[in-house]
Amino acid sequence: MGIRRARAAETRGALMDAARRLFAERGYLNTKITDITAAAGRSTGSFYEHFADKDELLREMAREMEAQGDSVIDTENSAEHDLSDRQQLRDHVAGGWTVMRDHLGVVVAHLQSAIAAPPESRQMWRALVNQTTEFRDHLEYLRVRGHPLPGDPTVVAAAIGAMLSLFGYAALTAGEPVASDDEIVDTLTDLLLHGLAGPPIAHGSESGNKSGDEPEE
Amino acid sequence: MGIRRARAAETRGALMDAARRLFAERGYLNTKITDITAAAGRSTGSFYEHFADKDELLREMAREMEAQGDSVIDTENSAEHDLSDRQQLRDHVAGGWTVMRDHLGVVVAHLQSAIAAPPESRQMWRALVNQTTEFRDHLEYLRVRGHPLPGDPTVVAAAIGAMLSLFGYAALTAGEPVASDDEIVDTLTDLLLHGLAGPPIAHGSESGNKSGDEPEE
DNA sequence: GTCTATATACCGATAGAC
């Protein structure tokens, strides 16, 4: 491999690394292309040798993320998942949470990009549905087996995706941690599994929750 | 009342009406001040006689909305609400849904504005917490009475707020209705009340009704 | 491929006539 190509790949990588960091800090919309090149120690013009625009850069970052084996919600295709089983549901929630943590820049950028689009483009609904196809399949699997669902699987999946996306965005950019990762995953899992009514009373397990953390205003 | 003042109020109203429509269609971020003035049939400079900038216009729209008696989530201060009661929970969900429908422009603008801000500003988390203070209070009321919650009331309320905000945004801008309003409200209510596990086999409230509803096999 | 310099476009905001 020639030196030129190595240098090129290096620049490309430097740009993407810088973008990841800046997107997580300042966000996608507020990060200018000159910010990225400056942070990467390259010139403005160099950017366009590798990407057509900021949007293509984001798509490349998403491609790379998924190539690493992570996806936005979950990747398991087994489809034989029982989301009414706490452990399996928790695995899904935890998986999504981890992805958001580890790829905060990409996730932030995606959400900002989708919501900055004109509402009439319907982009947000499409994004939500696309993000949750696996989840919807699992719900349909449940329904086929006679399990009662709160509503149409697509709608339920989208609602859950909306919760995870926006809550994740808010909590992971909140500065001080809202709670520990485990607490959050447990909370979201229990909320999604049994709702506010709580689990059927077998032995009235106390809601052993106590996070002395009070996020103010 | 002088003609000048009437004309001024008229302009102000025309600008706000145009903004409401444009925000709902094109969104807050994509609507330029000149778009608003053009749609209102006024000149660019006229805008600044009534509002310092687009942000102040939005705040005024929000003020007007709340002055009409609606708020983003709910306005009942009774605080003696039992969110584990389906009817009361449904009323809250339906209330929030109706507000989003009737003030789509303001709601769209608020969400876009909050999520377009730099993540480091922590604005989204603050917005979520502020939007759901009432809800959180109701949850704390539940907890005090010994009802088990999925987690910290602030976190649970924020998660629910995130779901309603983003799902509402997506569904109400999806073009063709995702489902009827009643279906959506019912679905969200049931999801939030009993989760994916579903209600204990014979739908009782939280009473000692024997549960044991777990999908077989 | 990378750089510097710049064209282009756009939008927010203001000045000043009426």
Place this chain on the structure above:
DNA sequence: GTCTATCGGTATATAGAC
């Protein structure tokens, strides 16, 4: 208060030297 005209700042994208 409303208008027309314009300034000033800023970001994208390109041109052309190296």
